[in-house]
Amino acid sequence: MKAYDTVIGLEVHAQLLTRTKIFCGCSTRSGLPPNTNTCPVCTGMPGVLPVLNRKVVDFGIMLGLATGCRIAPRCIFARKNYFYPDLPKGYQITQYEHPLCEGGTIRIETGQGVKRIGITRIHMEEDAGKTIHDEKAPYSYVDYNRAGVPLLEIVSEPEITSTDEAVAYLRELRQILMYLGICDGNMEEGSLRCDANVSVKPAGSSRYGTRTELKNMNSFRNVQKALEYEIERHIGIRESGHEVVQETLLWDPSRGVTVSMRSKEESHDYRYFPEPDLVPVEIGEAWIDGLRSGLPELPFARRKRFSGQYGLPAYDAGVLTQTKALADYYEEGVRLLDRPKEISNWIMTEVMRILNEKGIPITGLNVSPAMLTGLIALIGGGSISGSMAKDVFAEMAATGDSAESIVERRGIGQISDETELLSLAREIIDAHPDEARRYRSGKAGLLGFFVGKLMKATRGEANPKLASKIMKELLEG
Amino acid sequence: MQDLIYISIDQHGVEGALRKDVKITDDQILHVADLALIRLDDDEVRGLRSQLDKILGYMDILAVVDTTGVAPTHHPLPLVNAMRDDHGQGCQDLDDVLRNAPQHEDGYIVVPRVIGKGMRENA
Amino acid sequence: MLETARQYRRNEKSPVEETRAFLEKIRRDPFNAFITIDEAGAIRDAQAAEENLKSPEAGALTGIPVAIKDNICTRGVRTTCASKILSDFVPTYDATVVKRLKDQGAVILGKTNLDEFAMGSTTTSSLAGPTRNPLDPSRTPGGSSGGSGAAVAAGLCAGALGSDTGGSIRMPASFCGITGLKPTYGSVSRYGLVAFASSLDQIGPMAPTARDAAVLFDAIKGHDPLDSTSVPRDYGPTDLDGIDLKDLRIGVPEEFFGEGLNPEVKAAVRSGIETLEDMGARVVEIGLPHVRYGVAVYYIVATAEASSNLARYDGVRYGLRARDVRELGDMYARTRAGGFGDEVRRRIMLGTYALSAGYYDAYYRKASQVRTLIAEDFRRAFSLCDIIAGPTTPVTAFRLDEMIDDPLSLYLLDIYTIPANLAGLPAISIPCGFDSLGLPVGMQLMAPHFREDLLLGAGISFQERTACHREGP
Incomplete structure (x- = not known):
């Protein structure tokens, strides 16, 4: 089998710990009864408009500074158009051209030492709601409580070359988010979600292989296993003389396999365009400096x-x-x-x-x-x-x-009373004449035996140093 | 009325307006209808194709405008930084959320089962 | 409107009686100006107004019966956008403008007819059927705010709100012989206005006179924290006594008087401008070389935004949902196919195409760039003049049975009104004369951003001098 290089890029979505949603005043709390945490704005009712939560920009700038990104002096929002029941407006408000942050790095440490992974961009966007599928009924159920919860999407450069690096990157990013206090980092509950672009190429080749996109890896373990599986799958396909097909795959953790979700032909045309309901965000030095000085x-x-x-x-x-x-x-x-x-x-x-x-x-x-x-x-x-x-x-x-x-x-405390220890020590020596003789004839290692007996007799409450000193004096004296 | 309108097309159309070459095909109409999620029958496809073809032909008058180095306008006024503080007025009653819903159950909005794969972006 | 307010305060009229009289007229309305009449709500508002009038702090509009275009959300009152897809939709919130009118004590009579989703210039594509022009019921009132225009012209309300994306206030104002103001983009909140094209939409007043329009405008304008595109600034009250036109420089662009213009409309507008000159204004020649591209730019930008704005009508959370569907994709496609009328579908298709992969640069981006050039034309022009004058529409109200089945031709009716929307400028249509059939002709005045005072002031002074706004055909 030939040697292959692995190329991985990660897209991480981090839910932000703001009090309210990104474009309305609803709370970001989770775990509430369905649709009770919504308003006309986050359910996309006719005529309503978004207003940006300043804290989301603050948090984005903080992460940008923490990862050495350029903070855009002016950034804009865009609409990403697609249909799904839990996407209330038929588009997601996100950033496309002119994102909040670009060009940073995250330093990771693996068995191979320290490495810098490039951050392509960090942008702000809104989360969608949740759709629950009932296998038995001809229906799906939609809950918009999560719709409009703020997210940062952090896109890495395709510079990750192993699953270990991928996990190290994800851990480091998670730790940074948590140090900044902007995300709780809980992958199982979906506060931190990870998608990956994976490809392999013959070792040393400068040409990238066809990549696939992996979704639904909701723990470090799943990221590790899904990436390992997918890399093996790519290599297997190439070894058997076939071509990897560009597609989006879902990781099925119960079966431990990746499952095709859509092919390149089915890929969406999202028709991004600047969001006309939101105005540009201009970020001056004073804003950035204020946040920089508060960074941990x-x-x-x-x-x-x-x-x-x-x-x-x-x-x-x-x-x-x-x-x-x-x-x-x-x-x-x-x-x-x-x-x-x-x-x-x-x-x-x-x-x-x-x-x-x-x-x-x-x-x-x-x-x-x-x-x-x-x-x-x-x-x-x-x-x-x-x-x-x-x-x-x-x-x-x-x-x-x-x-x-x-x-x-x-009433515990070490017995540091010499008189008490002395009498106990004499009793022990008297009870073990053979050992005492052997000690005195040069078997110094037996001191530990006597000290141990003394400690035991005091149920461990003797000051060990004092116990040792007394024993030594009695045996040698 | 009809005459007046055609005079104005001629006047404002410059070269390119109402051109005869095809701007959009039936397949493209179907693709766009797919993106917009609007089901069309064959007659509608043909009708829309001929109408959009004519409209897009008219749009060609823009091709002659030199826009080198011209920034696009997305907002007519140069506003920036319209933001709110991170506190809210609370949410609406569940009754208000569900009031207009075609179908709901236990607080959930109910929709026909999602079958087609690949409609979904963020898992 | 001001006179009615005075009569209320002198106890010569009562809001409840006045409201009942309007409701009675609306019930017998032969022009189909309304989609929904809110009799109970109107009487309730009127009764509250009677109480409030006893207080010296009663709002300026206390007891004044007004009508609201049916694409502006009213809490608890059906808001349909004249579309099948929203035919049962009842908002749980008031649009900011509605809230402001209510805060000022206005009585809301009901919701007026429009082209579906405000997409049209004839008020014929409504689910509720076409509205007819009160000045000649065989003719269109214009659109898309044709219901508001007809209601004002027929005296079914004291004033009304319309919305204007490419001329939808000014055109029906022109066709119905009333005054209609499209305010500066960002001076009136769009919160609660069902979006057609977000960067172009603006709510504005339609009224029998410029003075009444000014009263309504003052009630609804101002910054709204719920609309990010609303401009925070000091909005002073409009001077209702008009302005002195002496030395006001009126820019007349030759581009607005070209061959496409009906000669009778041209003559009436020329004579309107001469009246302004007689009042002391000076005419200045200006050029707006890029406005000729306005229609093309507009129908790309507006439809692109609309294709996205109308994506939310999917049958999931509200509105129409197709029945007997197999699965979700089927439900979507059939709901949207059955819920939208022809013109709305056409525009969604056009806008989707203009944004789609491979066409974005040639259409959407190109149009947005030319939009910049149009805005720059106006910036240059306003260094030479204070207001710009021209026709509102190339023709007067046409017969419904003469309407041609050609979308592009209808789009070109917006040729003079579109540039103000593209540049975000305020523009007003005031009656300035009649054609040989006695149909009203509207004169459009445009001003720099936030200079509604010039437009309304000139309108008030003009209407003190002329009688066009009071005469029927």
Whole structure:
């Protein structure tokens, strides 16, 4: 089999976290009873007109700045004409010529290192409603609650060359959107949707192969599997001496195959033209500067800084910067207690475990950074042992109480009373004369045996350092 | 009346108006009817073809206008940045949404089953 | 209108009696000016007006009975656009202009007839049948706001609203011997006006006199946050006493007096211009070299926008839905085939073609560029003159049985009115004389953006001097 190069371009639709829809005052909330979240504008009644939500432009500019795009000094809306029951006006208001942003990049990191993927354009548009098909009835059911929810469409250059890169790109873009606070990034619920253009060509060839368009990949896993399937399909077709047909395909996750939706011949003539009901948006430097100054540090930069500034491994830096809130949590902890590695370890293990168990974001955790560092300080001060601290942490997460009050309430605290430990240690040595003799004749490794016995006798509450010191003195003394 | 109108065609039509060459074919009429989702019978196709052919012939007078470097006008007034703030007045009652609907059930608008593939853009 | 308002305030007339009288006339209307009469609503409005008149803060239009073209949405009152596809449609919202009229206390009598979706110049393509010209019922009132024009001319209302995309207010005003104003694009909200061509549509007043038109215009104009193309600016009230025409420069473009113009219309308009000169105005020769392309530009731009604006009539959420359909595509195609009349279908087809792949540049884009050249012609002209005068239409009202079955010929009737829509300019049609059959001739005056004051002021002064607007054939 010949070697092939894969060429992938992604089109991502991100639902924006505005309060109201893009062209009317209806809420963007989801999960409401059908058609209760609509008005004459978003249901396309005769005579009504759209008015642009300024926040949508703000969010678009923010994403443009975050991805290094040129922000258009003047952009316009266009109508994309096609018929479908959940498209109320018979056209979608979108951008075609003169989009909001053009020419940016997103940096991704894979096993192959860092790579820049070009962003062709970012534009604003309205979402459609939802059509529910009933297999048993001769009807379909339409709900316009989603119609008019604002979207940004982010189109990449065809510069993605593997499924790993595609997933990395999508993750990075999702993280940026979430850092900016403009999209909740939920792929399963459709707040982030991904379409792909896929083609393969003989390795090294400069001529692109025929591409197909993939839709309906509503999770990272599905993106990965659908792309892998489609690339294999393309290669298989070429290997068998056939031509790939240009068409649009739907990913069927239950069967794990791509299914033809329409051929090139059936492709639409959308008759784009400038939307006469909306006027151009002119974006001056002041508008852009105002938004730029409010931009957070972005995931890629923050990952790099975490590695450098706190001496964390790349993996840890990646985990800690997964979400802006988690990274903020970590940095607040470090600000309160200058033990970056220890705090990182706690977050990577105990904190993440609780978050995963409960399925909550860091903002839903009962333990504030100050409470976590309070706990870590108790360990450092020798008041409690590490293993005990894990129990205390679990209780903190359950109750929201501080480490100090839990330790006090439970009467736990390390036994640092030398007299008590001394008498216990003597009993242990007396009970194990053979081991004591062997230790004294040079078998130094047996110290651990005795310290372990002492710890056990105190149900772990002995200060391990003190226990070790006392044992050593008694055995050698 | 008829005479008056034809005088004005001659006057304003310059060269190209009412040309004899075919501007649009029956197949094109059918294609456009497909895009516009209007079903036409054969007589209607023929009728529309001959009418549009004549109208498009008249439109040819634009071909002689030099528009090099001329920006298109999409709005007669140079307005920009008509926007609203991100808050709303709430939505209408469900009764208002459904009031004019030909068919509805449990709050949904009901339509005949979608069969033809490829009518759909955003999944 | 102003006199009626004064009589109300002197208790010489009552809004309820006045409204009942108008409703009685409308019931016996032989011209088919109305599609829907809202008797209950009108009486209710009139009763409220009687109460409100007791307050010194009552709006200027309190108790004045008006009619609304049936492509302007009225909450709770059927709005059909004279189309089968919307024959049962009842809006749940008022157009901004309707809301403003109601806020001013106006009584809304009903909804007037039009060409289907305002596409036409004869008011013959209506689902409700043709409207007839009250001055000669064998003739067309013009269109598309022919119902409003006929209602005003027949005295079935004190004034009316029409809409004007390529001449649909001015042409029926001209044919019916009344005054009609197409305002500057963006000075009257389009919210609630069922769109034909969004970049050209504008609502405006139709009334027996320029002064009444000014009163209505003042009531409906102004910025509306619900219409993005509505212009925010300071809209002062119109001076209802008219203007001094001394030294007003009137541009007369030779392009408006070419061979296509009926000689009797030409003579009447010339004499109207002479009257303006007698009143102190100065005539200036101007050129508008690109207006000859106006009809071609218009019928590309307007139909392109219409093809998209009318896509929402698909039988899904409201309006007609074809019965006994197999599946969705079938429902769409049969609903739209059966719901739209010939002219609407023709324009949807033409506009769809002009936007379709491979033809966009040659038609839609080219037309939009020539539109720029037409607007520039006017900009240059208005550096030489204050208003432009010419005929409203090339002919006077023609007989319905003489109507020719040729769309292009009918399109060319709009030749003088279209340029104002393309350039977004305000334009008024005022009666300026009669032809040999005694049919009224309209004179069109155009002004720079937002200079309705010049048009209405000149109209008011002109009508104080002449009697054309008061005379029948």
